[in-house]
Amino acid sequence: MTISKAKIKYIRSLEAKKHRDAEGVFVAEGPKVVGDLLAIMPAKLLVATSQWQTPEHLAATTELINVSEDELQKISFLRAPQQVMAVFPKPNQQESGLDTLVATNELTLMLDGIQDPGNLAPS
Numbered sequence: 001m002t003i004s005k006a007k008i009k010y011i012r013s014l015e016a017k018k019h020r021d022a023e024g025v026f027v028a029e030g031p032k033v034v035g036d037l038l039a040i041m042p043a044k045l046l047v048a049t050s051q052w053q054t055p056e057h058l059a060a061t062t063e064l065i066n067v068s069e070d071e072l073q074k075i076s077f078l079r080a081p082q083q084v085m086a087v088f089p090k091p092n093q094q095e096s097g098l099d100t101l102v103a104t105n106e107l108t109l110m111l112d113g114i115q116d117p118g119n120l121a122p123s
Contacts, residue, residue, distance in 0.1 A: 043086040052083040
């Protein structure tokens, strides 16, 4: 399945925060980030090249579009796209369990406004 112009336009519109907020979604790119997120929540839309290994736990409700590297380059927000990008619904605080997570005695780290999650890698 090739990606339609309408899907390209939709994904590119999500680069703007106001469009992500209006749609109630966020975008993740790269095999590690997308794979980790798919393990805990379903994606609305997944766009991937043939090099990316589709995980077993992909939700039936996730729209999967296989694209070429050139097509991924057109829609990616990165200069060097990495095989996969996904659109996820933003979890609300009650559904995500953040209220109960904060109440535990365990160490909790919450980050807001991180633009490049790669900068958070342990050293």
